[in-house]
Amino acid sequence: MAFNIIGVIGASKADPATMQLAEEVGMEIAKRGAALVCGGLTGVMEAACKGARSEHGLTIGIIPSDDRKDANHYVQIPIVTGMGVGRNVMLVKSADVIIAVGGEYGTLSEIAHALNLGKVVIGLNTWDLERATEKGVPNLRKAHSAKEAVDLAFQTVTAKG
Amino acid sequence: MAFNIIGVIGASKADPATMQLAEEVGMEIAKRGAALVCGGLTGVMEAACKGARSEHGLTIGIIPSDDRKDANHYVQIPIVTGMGVGRNVMLVKSADVIIAVGGEYGTLSEIAHALNLGKVVIGLNTWDLERATEKGVPNLRKAHSAKEAVDLAFQTVTAKG
Amino acid sequence: MAFNIIGVIGASKADPATMQLAEEVGMEIAKRGAALVCGGLTGVMEAACKGARSEHGLTIGIIPSDDRKDANHYVQIPIVTGMGVGRNVMLVKSADVIIAVGGEYGTLSEIAHALNLGKVVIGLNTWDLERATEKGVPNLRKAHSAKEAVDLAFQTVTAKG
Amino acid sequence: MAFNIIGVIGASKADPATMQLAEEVGMEIAKRGAALVCGGLTGVMEAACKGARSEHGLTIGIIPSDDRKDANHYVQIPIVTGMGVGRNVMLVKSADVIIAVGGEYGTLSEIAHALNLGKVVIGLNTWDLERATEKGVPNLRKAHSAKEAVDLAFQTVTAKG
Numbered sequence: 017m018a019f020n021i022i023g024v025i026g027a028s029k030a031d032p033a034t035m036q037l038a039e040e041v042g043m044e045i046a047k048r049g050a051a052l053v054c055g056g057l058t059g060v061m062e063a064a065c066k067g068a069r070s071e072h073g074l075t076i077g078i079i080p081s082d083d084r085k086d087a088n089h090y091v092q093i094p095i096v097t098g099m100g101v102g103r104n105v106m107l108v109k110s111a112d113v114i115i116a117v118g119g120e121y122g123t124l125s126e127i128a129h130a131l132n133l134g135k136v137v138i139g140l141n142t143w144d145l146e147r148a149t150e151k152g153v154p155n156l157r158k159a160h161s162a163k164e165a166v167d168l169a170f171q172t173v174t175a176k177g
Numbered sequence: 178m179a180f181n182i183i184g185v186i187g188a189s190k191a192d193p194a195t196m197q198l199a200e201e202v203g204m205e206i207a208k209r210g211a212a213l214v215c216g217g218l219t220g221v222m223e224a225a226c227k228g229a230r231s232e233h234g235l236t237i238g239i240i241p242s243d244d245r246k247d248a249n250h251y252v253q254i255p256i257v258t259g260m261g262v263g264r265n266v267m268l269v270k271s272a273d274v275i276i277a278v279g280g281e282y283g284t285l286s287e288i289a290h291a292l293n294l295g296k297v298v299i300g301l302n303t304w305d306l307e308r309a310t311e312k313g314v315p316n317l318r319k320a321h322s323a324k325e326a327v328d329l330a331f332q333t334v335t336a337k338g
Numbered sequence: 339m340a341f342n343i344i345g346v347i348g349a350s351k352a353d354p355a356t357m358q359l360a361e362e363v364g365m366e367i368a369k370r371g372a373a374l375v376c377g378g379l380t381g382v383m384e385a386a387c388k389g390a391r392s393e394h395g396l397t398i399g400i401i402p403s404d405d406r407k408d409a410n411h412y413v414q415i416p417i418v419t420g421m422g423v424g425r426n427v428m429l430v431k432s433a434d435v436i437i438a439v440g441g442e443y444g445t446l447s448e449i450a451h452a453l454n455l456g457k458v459v460i461g462l463n464t465w466d467l468e469r470a471t472e473k474g475v476p477n478l479r480k481a482h483s484a485k486e487a488v489d490l491a492f493q494t495v496t497a498k499g
Numbered sequence: 500m501a502f503n504i505i506g507v508i509g510a511s512k513a514d515p516a517t518m519q520l521a522e523e524v525g526m527e528i529a530k531r532g533a534a535l536v537c538g539g540l541t542g543v544m545e546a547a548c549k550g551a552r553s554e555h556g557l558t559i560g561i562i563p564s565d566d567r568k569d570a571n572h573y574v575q576i577p578i579v580t581g582m583g584v585g586r587n588v589m590l591v592k593s594a595d596v597i598i599a600v601g602g603e604y605g606t607l608s609e610i611a612h613a614l615n616l617g618k619v620v621i622g623l624n625t626w627d628l629e630r631a632t633e634k635g636v637p638n639l640r641k642a643h644s645a646k647e648a649v650d651l652a653f654q655t656v657t658a659k660g
Contacts, residue, residue: 270418
């Protein structure tokens with residue numbers, strides 16, 4: 017049987033508070049027995065993997081380049097795509113639910129792909145989205161701590177399963 | 178020498194006013210001698226291609242499925258990716274500049290990819306983006322008519338060339 | 339309505355005889371009014387595009403990098419994939435029929451993808467394939483000149499249409 | 500630190516002898532402590548995953564569709580690409596070395612991508628390749644049993660590391 021897989025997305029450079037938040041998110045995911053998938057590089061991705069490994073969680077990095085050495089030190093399973101940012105959509109498709117921690121435009125593309133595919137995104141200090149129409153963005157949900165974010169993420173997984 | 182290539186993005190279903198706007202955008206692009214690239218399907222994509230063809234412009238559709246017959250009737254060059262929404266990033270990379278007409282989440286993913294790659298997006302009734310940080314989104318520019326959108330798009334191309 | 343699109347595949351470095359053959363293939367394709375799609379780079383790809391342009395044919399290059407400037411001088415429509423050799427399968431999917439001119443391993447991957455997708459490959463000095471089983475490779479057909487290769491290719495397109 | 504990752508490729512339908520061989524290959528990989536990556540579907544892919552799981556190995560399936568339920572029962576980590584056969588090249592890039600068990604055209608495309616990327620392929624009842632030129636295909640090596648194939652594969656990994 018397949019693992020539950022939680023996606024963590026965020027920028028390759030981040031301030032210390034965001035890094036701390038990402039590490040806590042990784043720890044909370046591992047404590048609950050799920051695997052973590054991310055983009056496999058530095059910044060938020062590395063902090064989340066570090067947190068997950070500190071709790072003996074399984075870490076998967078879907079990396080943009082052709083070189084598995086570009087994966088951060090805490091990635092156990094580097095998936096080598098050679099697709100550049102084209103790999104973002106695969107990260108989203110491979111995750112049951114997404115947690116966005118901070119984030120730049122790459123993160124926004126992943127949030128958009130997730131919403132487009134009907135997946136839930138839990139946001140921690142990330143983008144607010146507003147459409148010209150009045151439909152709102154119900155699948156983008158705010159959390160205020162790592163624990164709350166992972167709790168919300170697991171509620172989504174449980175509701176589906 | 179390669180053509181100037183203008184990307185038009187938008188949803189596969191759209192209201193009549195949005196369809197009209199997309200068709201005018203296609204016409205304006207063709208009048209200025211550029212090729213139009215889009216996702217190749219229905220809605221905004223079809224309306225833009227129809228407009229471009231009415232002015233004898235060249236139309237390219239980067240389609241998500243494995244079947245070139247999924248391209249709308251006005252696409253002259255279907256690029257068959259078989260990558261689903263993974264093809265969105267290629268559309269963005271292949272365009273000199275992007276014009277977004279209306280749009281749902283798929284369009285948002287294309288806007289995000291464009292901004293991530295440093296490309297300019299001209300928006301017509303599309304998403305507003307706001308970050309938790311105060312950086313703003315300078316490369317996402319609003320237009321209020323098809324002609325203004327295409328004028329802004331060509332200023333970008335000229336500035337680059 | 340979409341153009342007929344003929345794929346030409348081959349290595350980015352080739353000897354003068356192979357280059358000559360590729361250029362003739364490009365000329366023959368353009369004379370018959372079809373568009374040419376290739377990988378967009380040097381060698382066989384460039385020679386085929388050069389031949390097509392000398393007969394005012396339309397040339398499409400599906401390039402592996404993120405930079406449209408990597409397309410050869412004779413490509414009119416660069417499709418920028420950023421997917422490295424992952425773009426090979428899209429080239430194959432976008433062509434009605436494939437002509438292989440010489441070729442290294444990248445060409446072999448394209449032949450294999452074409453056969454896997456049920457497409458016909460016309461080979462000019464390219465790979466011979468032999469399976470452990472006795473099934474043979476009926477869709478890989480040998481030609482002995484550029485003209486014969488393009489004639490065989492168009493028979494395939496006509497049979498389908 | 501990342502796992503050693505061995506790729507197993509082969510068709511989604513196979514005769515009992517090939518299935519048996521694939522299962523043994525999976526077992527031998529797991530016994531040596533490496534993770535197994537495959538295309539995640541039925542046939543050779545499923546048999547190899549089943550063998551690996553019987554020895555408590557880690558199994559990764561890089562699946563072509565958008566639905567993780569298409570992964571076989573023995574895949575623990577489904578990577579959901581939505582890229583169809585475009586996913587083949589990622590499987591190859593993500594593996595340290597490839598073992599081909601039997602195989603149809605899809606397998607041939609993976610062998611070609613592997614050779615193109617300079618990777619070693621160990622073949623068990625798979626394709627023979629012959630070029631018009633006399634260069635040979637030194638990185639395609641024959642084995643005659645599951646154990647010999649996995650031994651050869653690990654020699655490659657050790658030589659690299």
